[in-house]
Amino acid sequence: MVLLNRILFTVKEIKRPRKYLRSKFIDTVRLHVKGGTGGTGLPKYGGLGGQGGCVYCVGKEDANLGKIISQHRAKTVVAGHGEDSRKVRIVGAPGSDVKLEVPLGVTIFREDGKVLGSIDKDGETVIVARGGPGGTPDNSFLGHFGQVHHIRLDLKLIADIGLVGFPNAGKSSLLKVISRAKPRIANYPFTTIKPNMGIIQFEDKRQISIADLPGLIEGAHINIGLGHKFLKHVERTKLLLFIADVQGFQLSPRHLKRSCLETILLLNKELELYNPELLDKPAILAVNKLDLNGTDTIFNEVKESFKDIEKFLKNSKMPAEIIPERIIRFENIIGISALERKGINDLKTLLRNRLDDHAEEINADIIDASELLRRNKNIILERGPQIT
Numbered sequence: 001m002v003l004l005n006r007i008l009f010t011v012k013e014i015k016r017p018r019k020y021l022r023s024k025f026i027d028t029v030r031l032h033v034k035g036g037t038g039g040t041g042l043p044k045y046g047g048l049g050g051q052g053g054c055v056y057c058v059g060k061e062d063a064n065l066g067k068i069i070s071q072h073r074a075k076t077v078v079a080g081h082g083e084d085s086r087k088v089r090i091v092g093a094p095g096s097d098v099k100l101e102v103p104l105g106v107t108i109f110r111e112d113g114k115v116l117g118s119i120d121k122d123g124e125t126v127i128v129a130r131g132g133p134g135g136t137p138d139n140s141f142l143g144h145f146g147q148v149h150h151i152r153l154d155l156k157l158i159a160d161i162g163l164v165g166f167p168n169a170g171k172s173s174l175l176k177v178i179s180r181a182k183p184r185i186a187n188y189p190f191t192t193i194k195p196n197m198g199i200i201q202f203e204d205k206r207q208i209s210i211a212d213l214p215g216l217i218e219g220a221h222i223n224i225g226l227g228h229k230f231l232k233h234v235e236r237t238k239l240l241l242f243i244a245d246v247q248g249f250q251l252s253p254r255h256l257k258r259s260c261l262e263t264i265l266l267l268n269k270e271l272e273l274y275n276p277e278l279l280d281k282p283a284i285l286a287v288n289k290l291d292l293n294g295t296d297t298i299f300n301e302v303k304e305s306f307k308d309i310e311k312f313l314k315n316s317k318m319p320a321e322i323i324p325e326r327i328i329r330f331e332n333i334i335g336i337s338a339l340e341r342k343g344i345n346d347l348k349t350l351l352r353n354r355l356d357d358h359a360e361e362i363n364a365d366i367i368d369a370s371e372l373l374r375r376n377k378n379i380i381l382e383r384g385p386q387i388t
């Protein structure tokens with residue numbers, strides 16, 4: 001009876017996590033992939049064994065890595081073996097291939113760290129394990145084993161804009177008013193636990209994608225909060241949109257209260273510690289919650305201090321540990337209120353114009369490269385036929 005009571009009591013204790021906490025966003029999958037073995041040949045009749053099948057990844061817009069895991073629970077993917085040559089079928093049939101549908105933005109790494117390829121477009125294909133050749137006179141009619149690899153599929157979202165900010169800054173609220181996304185919004189930190197994607201739609205049908213990442217926090221580099229886990233998703237974005245709460249941030253009464261400017265510098269520092277190259281991306285700063293009383297002054301002070309931030313920091317009593325080595329250059333600083341939709345249209349226009357300029361800059365680079373090629377064609381051709 002006591003035992004029964006204890007069991008019943010324990011069962012009652014186990015609470016299933018809420019649904020949104022269970023829906024995990026998966027951005028890395030490890031798999032053991034094996035190409036099929038080639039079939040054996042038939043020496044007596046000169047019969048050829050079938051080629052082993054291969055395992056390959058193909059890009060699909062609506063695919064997700066979670067589906068791959070559910071389809072291959074054992075995490076081993078094996079392609080079909082080639083058919084042996086027989087008297088009645090002198091050339092063996094090839095083994096069946098296995099297709100893995102992956103979302104766009106996936107890079108495939110081999111166990112030794114070598115990149116096997118990346119998939120950025122729909123239909124793009126990368127073979128991850130080739131099948132072994134079938135038996136022929138060259139290999140004494142013995143089929144070969146296929147390739148065997150441990151691979152890692154690593155997803156980095158491909159979005160035009162990456163939204164970075166501290167928890168509670170209003171990233172999800174901004175995403176909701178600027179795009180059609182429906183993120184969770186609540187007044188406590190880390191409501192966002194997985195990246196959310198939204199599409200900003202313009203009247204002329206132009207679309208811009210925006211990725212909202214879970215909040216960064218002071219000390220993310222030592223894995224505080226959600227750490228740097230999601231920062232890889234901003235690597236492929238063309239523009240960074242920083243969002244800061246005009247009131248600053250305080251994780252709990254036990255933690256220091258950081259002002260708006262301090263949170264911006266801390267964000268800058270976390271990005272720098274993760275990958276300093278991120279600071280070279282074009283960046284725009286949106287200071288949020290300007291509907292609150294008396295916040296205009298804070299916004300103006302922040303804007304003013306960024307006019308010559310190095311000089312400002314030299315003269316300020318800002319603690320040294322929060323100052324990054326390299327300070328990001330914001331191309332624009334804009335005040336908004338996601339709650340009251342103030343400044344949202346200006347922000348949208350700003351983002352669009354900046355992305356259009358970015359596209360022109362890239363086109364200019366391509367034109368430069370082709371011009372260089374044209375001018376140096378003779379020199380290049382002299383070097384031999386291997387360079388085309």
Ligand SMILES: Nc1nc2c(ncn2[C@@H]2O[C@H](COP(=O)(O)OP(=O)(O)OP(=O)(O)O)[C@@H](O)[C@H]2O)c(=O)[nH]1
Binds near residue numbers: 171
């Ligand atoms: N007054 C005011 N409150 C806002 C504004 N934008 C967001 N909030 C509030 O701030 C709180 C946090 O907003 P979220 O959009 O969830 O913030 P977040 O940055 O996504 O937070 P995490 O999910 O924790 O990273 C919510 O209570 C919002 O209602 C604003 O412009 N003005």
